[in-house]
Amino acid sequence: MKREDIEKKLDTAVSGMIPEDMFKRISENIVSEDTERMKKGMKKFSKGFVGVAAAACVLLAVGVVGVPYYGNNYVPDSHVDIDVNPGVEIVTNKKNKVLEVQSTNQDGASVIDGMNLKNTELKVAVNALIGSMVQKGYITSDNTGILVTVRNNNEDKANQVKAEVLDDINVALSTNDIKARVMNQTAKNSVDVDKFAKENSISIGKAVFVLNLAAKDSSLDAKELAKMKVSDIANLVVQKGIDIRDIVDYDSDDSIWENIADAIEDIDEDARENAVSTSAAINSAKNISIEDAKQIAFAHAKIAQSGVTFIKAKLDTEDGRQVYDIEFYSGNTEYDYEIDAISGEIVSSDMDIENYTIPDQTAAQPNNTAGDIGIEKAKEIAMSHAGVSPGSVSFVKAKLDTEDGVKVYDIEFHSSNVEYDYEINSATGAIVSFDQDIENYAIPTQPAAPTQAASSGISVDKAKQIALSHAGVSGASFTKVELDTDDGVRVYEIEFKVGNVEYEYEINASSGAIISSSSEVDD
Incomplete structure (x- = not known):
């Protein structure tokens, strides 16, 4: 068994044996026996000594196993500030378990109201807090800025926690269909900055930001800046025409807000108020490679790469989520996969057994075979049923497919702002299934459909x-x-x-x- 496995098992065992107030109780026992020994005098020396020695032995035993356990589980290690205008602080132990979540202002209190996040994983707390901010209207897609600051005296640990938090925030924003600018920095604990943050009911991270900006422009009051949203501060920078190129990376092709968002206050490490080291501002998710995505698809399809002909392999976006769109043939089977570009999760998969082989061979899809109505006839049947004319139709898909062992023509087309999807039996021409969707994007000159009530129905x-x-x-x-x-x-x-x-x-x-x-x- 590896050393780390042994330590983990010991840690788990000790956690079940040692009550949370063990150290306090041992301390009280030692004091009480010492006091008792003083009262009874030297006549009771031997008895008192035995009590103290026993307590000392227990304390020594606890020190060998319990102190590391206590240090890993109950001592604050990282402080994560999430600031929009609601400000919240997450305090974690060395295992990134939440010890405490506290607000830094009144809006922050409403965000955490009713939540009990103690002892949860850090990513669970981050997801819950971002979700609450979205639900209460503090985070919207309207140019919202989110400032994340991670404080830990160990710089490597601070950067590690920051990377995890940024990934978690990215996922939470995507889950809530929100696009926002996520800015970040790491910092060490500073007495001056901590004092300013407490006095103004803001996070440490925001305190670092406004103190440096106020130092840049003497007309700005750090206390007034502390009351503003991060995005409002950016607008103020625009209005006053402040040259921020010495405190942020600046791209003349971008707006002031984009520059601030792209590298939030590359804070001067020599500033008197703090000792801060900054990092690149916008979080760029670490995607898996396209080759990794292909291998995931091959493994799921249980085929070897050597027998594959690719149709498409590209990075795409579906509902705000980055996915790899992978399509390929193996034999006469077409595979279609969407794979999450970050986690490698298979979002969707589809397999169609075609009655033709790989497209570069001469045996192309037949237009009409024995006992087959043909693809053009299938189109006519679909359009006739839908009540539309060929001139008003834009076909999305028309191919021979197999559903539950039955060959069908899969026909999809648009007419006006309506999408039609038909499956038609290739032998009989019978309509196996059909679907009709009124899209809300098709005709820009009309209000986003569907806006009207369905025929004599509800809106x-x-x-x-x-x-x-x-x-x-x-x-x-x-x-x-x-x-x-x-x-x-x-x-x-x-x-x-x-x-x-x-x-x-x-x-x-x-x-x-x-x-x-x-x-x-x-x-």
Whole structure:
């Protein structure tokens, strides 16, 4: 067994044996026996000595095993400040478990209200706090700036924790469909900065920022800056025309705000008020490589790379999430994967068995084979059923596919702002399934569809209200609102997020009745 495994097992065992007030109780026992010995005098010396010696032995034993346990689990190690205008501070132990979460101002108190994050993992606390800030309207996509400061006297540990926190914030923002500027710095504890932060009810990180900016321009009052949001301070820099190139990396092609966001206050390490070392400002996520993504797809498909012909392999963005879009053939099977560019998680996968082989061979997809209606006939059947003319249609997909062992033509097309999706039996021409989605982006000259009530039914806004009321929330970030047809019934498909909870609803477009609902807490 490795040394670190042994230490971990000992640590776990000791944690179950030693009560949290062990050190206090031992100390009290020693004092009480010492006092007793003083009162009873030398006649009781031997008895008192035995008591003290026993307590000392216990203390020695606890010191050998318990002190490292205590130091690792109960002594503050890192301080993480997250500042928007609500300011919150997370205090962690050496294992990055949360010891305490506290607010640095009144808005921060509302963010953590009702939360008990003690003993949770740091990333859990970060996700919960960002979710709360989004839910309460403190973080929006409207040029919000987030300043992250990690304080630890060990510079390597500070940088390690900072990298993890930035990744966690990035994930939380993506989960809540929010785009914001995340700025960061590391700092060592400073008496002057700490005092200023406490006096002005702000985080240490924001204190470092405003003190340096006030030192740059004597007309600025650090205390007044402390009351402002980070994004408002950036606007003030623009209005006053302050040259910030000596405290931030500056790109003349970008706006002042972008420059501040790109390298937040490259703070002077020699400043009297603090001893701060800064890092690059905007967090760039460490993506897996495209080759890694390919290998993940091969492993899942259980095929060797040598037998593969690639159609596409590129980095893409889906719903604010970076993914690798991987498409390839192996034999006569087409594989389509979307793989998370950061975690390597398979977001989606699809496998289609084609009745033709690799595209560079002569055996191309047949237009019409024995017992096959042909792809053009399948298109006609779909357009006729949809009631649209060929001149008004833009085809997205038309191919021969296999569903549950039955060959079907998979036909997708747009007409106006409606997307149609058909599966048509290739032998009989029967419509196996069809779907119709009214998109909210197709016709720019019209209001974002769907805005009107479904024929003599409820409006999309009414459907949203029904969903929010049922969920017991007043506001949300909507990720999907579509008018769809399910088993011949027109329904609104509604998806939204509140904090780290995702809700999904299907609502009858005629009556407003809730057909189905579900909620899921994101990790």
